[in-house]
Amino acid sequence: MIEVQNTLVHEDVVNENFVCNLNKCKGICCIEGDSGAPLERDELAVLDEIYPLVKPYMTDKGIAVIEEFGTWVKDFEGDYTTPCVDTNKECAYVIMENGITKCAIEKAWEDGKIAWKKPISCHLYPIRITNYPEFDVLHYDRWSICSAACAFGKELKVSVYEFLKEPLIRKYGAEWYAELEAKVSK
Structure with missing residues (x-):
């Protein structure tokens, strides 16, 4: 786990590849x-x-x-x-x-x-958040229907957290995202 402010980020969010490919999955x-x-x-x-x-x-x-x-x-x-x-x-x-x-x-x-885009859980998918009183845990939700997104992310060399930069900033802020990037690049 990677600690970023009041969150723990599972390594899979950083290490796994993902880019939605709606032409393949059709938003299932x-x-x-x-x-x-x-x-x-x-x-x-x-x-x-x-x-x-x-x-x-x-x-x-x-x-x-x-x-x-x-x-x-x-x-x-x-x-x-x-x-x-x-x-x-x-x-x-x-x-x-x-x-x-x-x-x-x-x-x-x-x-x-x-002025509201959509529920944050939809915007953040495939990241799912488990809330605890003192912190959140972010994990990568693997689902077979997203295999095309995994393959597309691998092809483009884009990790889950990179693909979800906008919603992660929406949820936790730009400072939080910058801290995650800094910890990942070490």
């Missing part, structure tokens, strides 16, 4: 899984607030789920997540563009309708 990570995208407590109010602006981008199925269950839910483990369509499969915020899964929230952000 937003459709598969055992629950929706993990949410931080402060993101719940954001989802409630932005929903009216995101709703025009959403599918009828996604809107129906949110109208029934809300903009966020508690999953089977008691964690906050995005709601899912079809019993814990497709995220309610999923949209399709040219056969590729996209996010209605991110689309609204790209169009300047909202």
